[in-house]
Amino acid sequence: MNLTIIGTGYVGLVTGACLADIGNDVLCLDLDQRKIDVLNQGGVPIHEPGLQEIIARNRKAGRLKFTTDVAASVAHGEIQFIAVGTPSDEDGSADLQYVLAAARNIGRHMNGYKVIVDKSTVPVGTAVRVREAIAEELAARDAQHMFSVVSNPEFLKEGAAVEDFTRPDRIVLGCDEDVPGEKAREVMKRLYAPFNRNRERTLYMDVRSAEFTKYAANAMLATRISFMNELANLADRVGADIEAVRRGIGSDPRIGYDFLYAGCGYGGSCFPKDVQALINTAVERQQSLRILEAVEAVNEAQKKILAHKIVERLGDDLSGRTFGVWGLAFKPNTDDMREAPSRPLIAELLKRGARVKAYDPVAVDEARRVFALDLQDVPHQHARLTFESDEMDVARGADALVILTEWKVFKSPDFDSLKQHLRTPLIFDGRNLYEPEALSELGIEYHAIGRQPARREGITAPQTAAAQNGAAEPQHATSDAALAR
Structure with missing residues (x-):
């Protein structure tokens, strides 16, 4: 299949390289000429174990290319993955300017059916805004091409992203139930078929639920970390050993051992940003997420x-x-x-x-x-x-x-x-x-x-x-x- 990946950051590069590695023809777009030059010269702008070897192998095979040409990227892929950054805005909300700019570029240049996949972590309702942006551009040039916007959030851990992508525990797909959405579902099912050969890993749901799932997952993991950090600080005061406590509660199968290590706080590109974005989504709807507000406060103190x-x-x-x-x-x-x-x-x-x-x-x-x-x-x-x-x-x-x-x-x-x-x-x-x-x-x-x-x-x-x-x-x-x- 011909695929376009918009954005050559962490998610875009891993997605593009791993999909090329199973035989797809992948074109990665980025407007940063310097980054594209590095990639075309065989370099990789991020450190991720195993990624450089996959990129080199697929560049040599001709299945993975990099460009700054927007029109060429839109023409190339029946599936257009949007994998650009969604940094936190000043109020903690996700900044969608790059996502919507990518959507508008697709609308300006598409000349046939496209499946637009939101791979970036985006708030609930983003697919609607992406759909509207594309429709506006199509209307501006009096074009009536069919398309569908799909939510396909990533669940990649930095440091283990290649393994996570190639051996996923689940693939979440949010599709509309209209005719374009049903067609998009079949296209995405065909794309991910190689990852479902020994068992079905794909979870189909509506678009809003798929968007919510990504935030809910990261918020849960961040909560476990902050919970253990608070207990660790109390353990310091009462003379307990948090490692013994971790083993004691982790052995309960209802709890498990993952994300129960006390430490000096979580960081990275996902947990802080996603917790803030989910809190902001609630505030916009006059709701308070008191647990997540505490999770964030505990982490800053930790x-x-x-x-x-x-x-x-x-x-x-x-x-x-x-x-x-x-x-x-x-x-x-x-x-x-x-x-x-x-x-x-x-x-x-x-x-x-x-x-x-x-x-x-x-x-x-x-x-x-x-x-x-x-x-x-x-x-x-x-x-x-x-x-x-x-x-x-x-x-x-x-x-x-x-x-x-x-x-x-x-x-x-x-x-x-x-x-x-x-x-x-x-x-x-x-x-x-x-x-x-x-x-x-x-x-x-x-x-x-x-x-x-x-x-x-x-x-x-x-x-x-x-x-x-x-x-x-x-x-x-x-x-x-x-x-x-």
Whole structure:
């Protein structure tokens, strides 16, 4: 089948490459000439495991091409996937200007039946606006071509998007029940047939329900994360171990283990934006989504939790101290820095006078760009932020190590070497990678999320702020040992 993908961002590239890989003829459109030049030269503007190999293979086979020619892209595909960005507007609503611009371009140039697929994450009712935009353009040139707008939301996890696309647990299709909609349903059924060979994965529904499904899914997952983070903060106060609690509740099949890990908050391009957009949709209809408002508030507060722990341990003034940071991207296997917890944490450390040395296996270049923008108004702070090419270089001479992304390379480091590099054997872990008792036995002071720091006699560590003021430092209970989860 001939397919057009409008937008070569994260969703568009994965969609186009994976559909080309099963034999379709795919043309990807983007108005950013620089991005198209990179793709046509064999580069890939995002980091996603396995994607570069699929793109290279299908470019060589002639099944995947990239262009800035709008008219050619509309002429090419019977199916037109709209996969452009829907960033948050100032009020938290999804900004649909790029979606509607793509729709208008289709209406200006189409010369036959088209299935227009909303692949971007869009609010309920967007398909109606897309349909109206196309109809207006057709009317302006007195054309009467049949078309249908389908909602086909993506469910791709960054870092595992290729696997998610090629082995989906469900394919959601929202189609109208009129004649164009029935035809669109058959076209989409044929397109996705290769993914349904061993069992039917496609869920057919009305368009509005399909649009709602995407937001509902992300809102549920974000809720689980914020729920566990609130429990972790309470566990800190009552002396419980949130990892033991996670295992205890996750073993209940009604709950399960997914998205129950406590940490320093969620980020990325989906959860923050989609939760805000769903809240805004409710506000527009005079309804309050109190649970999601709390989810959002909890997450914003959670991004500050490590800074609170650091200040509680080392004092308000961090001048002269150096912190090593492991992990900058919002999650492993991606270079995505959008809403990453590393951004407010590093900004807070710099504001308090610290020096920060940071490392990420993939996201360093993107982090340089992002922090240059974040800190452009405070160049004296930016000067105290450096990026290293090795995780141990980050630790060398640091007063403490801060872990913000759960990359595999961080899960079982050489702790003896790490101790030798650190000025003080002190770790603040925002992802609960290690067991407190195990690190205590190695002579490392360890502060995580919802886990009690274990300390053993003989560990030399800087005093807490309370101890510096003459107060006795509290003793903490230890927990079970095993190094990494």
